[in-house]
Structure formats: structure tokens, C-alpha cells
Amino acid sequence: MLLPEGVLINGLTGEVSPDTGKYTKRLSELREVFQDRAELDRMVATEGDPVVYEVIEYKKEGSDLFFGTTTMEAGNVGGEYFMTRGHFHQRRDMGEVYYTQSGHGVLLLESRDGETRVVRMEPGVCAFIPPDWAHRSINVGTEKLVFVWVCNVEAGHDYGDILKRGMRKVVVDRDGADVIVDNPRY
Ligand code: M6P
Ligand code: ZN
Incomplete structure (x- = not known):
């Protein structure tokens, strides 16, 4: 029988206690994600292959739900802000929730038929990601972006098309402001 448990989450560092697993993604592992590969x-x-984001999870065998944190470092590659790979779920009937704890981000969403939506990730904003909308989080601030996510364990990740050509829009730095523009690679 699964037993209830309170899990302590640090909204500034993303630490999850207790956690059941974690991984980091460094810039060298995200080569397909950014446009300016020479700059990457x-x-x-020269910068020691910086960490772009870390995912820490709390997942119990036999549960329908799991949750965790994603902590994104601040930075950009040739003006394109640090971002996650972005994905649809393999299960098209399953959405997700992102609850921002600290920092400033953009949650870029794209429906299966190509509609783009943006939800600003600010502390206290809980974003509803409906089933079958691709989602990518982007740190547009100068500090860590930390958010809590909650998802069905069966949702799965479908990276296919997004890794190949990206999403329809990209978020870039223009004189310190984040601007959403068409993806030239799309
Ligand atoms: C969030 C969740 C995870 C996801 C992670 C990184 O934490 O949606 O499921 O893996 O972001 O995003 P991606 O896998 O697209 O790089
Ligand atoms: Zn997801």
C-alpha cells in the first residue's frame, strides 16, 4: 500500500526532499535545441559546458501521479534564452501542471494544429497545460527559474518533431527584453 507523505520543496533551489531521482542537462546535450551552434x-x-536545467522528481511505484521540480539557469546562446527541449506527451489525453516558484520565464505552448500560446511564468502562477499541447519552458530572467510540475506517470515524452525543427516561435533577447519571433528554422 502506498502511504501519504509530505515532500519539502525549496522554491529557490528546486531541491526536493526526499527525491527519487534527478538529472541535469548541459549545453552540449542540447545541441539540436539552439539555432546558433557555433556559439553553443x-x-x-570556454565556459565549461554550463548546466542549462536540472529535473528532480518524486515518483512512487504504483502511483498514477508524480511530481518534481525543474530548475533552469539563466543564460542564452547567441540571444536565444536557455530552454528545455520541449515535448508533446505520448499519451495525447494527458496534460500537466507547472507551478512557478521563483524567477521569470515563458511557457511556450503549441497545439497539434499549430496554434501558439504563451503563459508567463512568474512566482505564484500555476500554468494549466492541456492534453496534446507541446510545451517548452524558457528562462527569460537573470536568476534561476524554478517550477514544480505534476503529471501522470503514463504521459511520456514525445520529442520527435520539436527536436528536429523546433517550435513555430522562438524567444530571444533584444536589448534585455524577451521577444517572441518566428522560428527561422521551421
Ligand atoms: C518538466 C517536465 C518534465 C520534463 C522537463 C524538461 O520538468 O515537463 O517532464 O522532462 O520539464 O523538459 P524536456 O524534457 O522537454 O527537456
Ligand atoms: Zn510534459
């Missing part, structure tokens, strides 16, 4: 390679070589 330069950053990997």
Missing part, C-alpha cells in the same frame, strides 16, 4: 560550441569549450 564556443560556450561549451
